[in-house]
Amino acid sequence: MERPRTTTRQLKVANVSHDYGPVQVLRNISFSFTGGVSVAITGPSGSGKSTLLHIVGTLERPSSGRVEINNTDPFMLSEPELAQYRNSVIGFVFQEHHLLPQYSVLENVLVPTFAFKQQPNATERARELLRRVGLTHRLSHRPGELSGGERQRVAIARALINQPDILLCDEPTGNLDTATAETIADLLFELHDVEQYMLMVVTHNLELASRFQQHLQLVDGTCSLNTNS
Numbered sequence: 001m002e003r004p005r006t007t008t009r010q011l012k013v014a015n016v017s018h019d020y021g022p023v024q025v026l027r028n029i030s031f032s033f034t035g036g037v038s039v040a041i042t043g044p045s046g047s048g049k050s051t052l053l054h055i056v057g058t059l060e061r062p063s064s065g066r067v068e069i070n071n072t073d074p075f076m077l078s079e080p081e082l083a084q085y086r087n088s089v090i091g092f093v094f095q096e097h098h099l100l101p102q103y104s105v106l107e108n109v110l111v112p113t114f115a116f117k118q119q120p121n122a123t124e125r126a127r128e129l130l131r132r133v134g135l136t137h138r139l140s141h142r143p144g145e146l147s148g149g150e151r152q153r154v155a156i157a158r159a160l161i162n163q164p165d166i167l168l169c170d171e172p173t174g175n176l177d178t179a180t181a182e183t184i185a186d187l188l189f190e191l192h193d194v195e196q197y198m199l200m201v202v203t204h205n206l207e208l209a210s211r212f213q214q215h216l217q218l219v220d221g222t223c224s225l226n227t228n229s
């Protein structure tokens with residue numbers, strides 16, 4: 001499970017534009033982050049937040065512009081290399097948990113490790129992550145036997161199993177009631193303090209956005225960046 005880690009996490013988005021046919025979604029977006037910074041992304045529905053997260057997460061190639069992660073352009077890799085790269089460098093948490101219903105909680109967290117051959121400590125780390133998200137008593141449950149908040153905790157543990165440099169969350173609390181959403185947000189910050197990944201979270205909640213070090217606002221496909229005090 002241990003892999004050589006870059007000492008400094010780095011993300012650079014330079015002059016990225018993206019369109020879906022005639023629909024221009026992102027226009028010449030540029031920003032750059034280093035280290036374990038936390039970034040909130042807000043903006044009206046349709047402003048391109050998910051599109052931007054998909055591009056940063058290497059799931060979608062931008063129509064133009066450049067993305068650099070740890071000083072390399074991931075889109076230069078072949079598709080299989082890119083898939084492996086994504087699996088080791090990026091963690092994703094979506095609004096929908098996307099857990100595999102036939103697998104247990106512990107197995108779901110281990111799924112991203114299956115792509116790597118030698119991971120003697122994977123189960124240990126999965127158990128440790130599940131302890132940290134408060135699910136030690138649910139290891140053998142199936143996702144269908146969990147509450148919404150519990151399922152999102154599993155999704156967070158799964159996203160962190162390969163020790164990503166960047167954790168990307170797209171409205172991770174969007175499907176949860178207010179109290180549960182708050183505990184999940186607290187958990188993301190707690191884990192961030194320990195694991196020191198770069199954290200980028202799309203949210204419609206401006207109060208939540210104010211808890212991040214940086215706040216990226218998207219409007220009409222362009223972005224502005226503010227540092228929260």
Ligand SMILES: Nc1ncnc2c1ncn2[C@@H]1O[C@H](COP(=O)(O)OP(=O)(O)OP(=O)(O)O)[C@@H](O)[C@H]1O
Pocket residue numbers: 020023025043044045046047048049050051052
């Ligand atoms: N695969 C696609 N094909 C065509 N158009 C798309 C595609 N994905 C997104 N779009 C369009 O691009 C625009 C931006 O979508 P995106 O999902 O990034 O917005 P968003 O800011 O995440 O919105 P929301 O807050 O509703 O999730 C929207 O107008 C959407 O209809």
Ligand SMILES: [Mg+2]
Pocket residue numbers: 049050051170
């Ligand atoms: Mg979205």
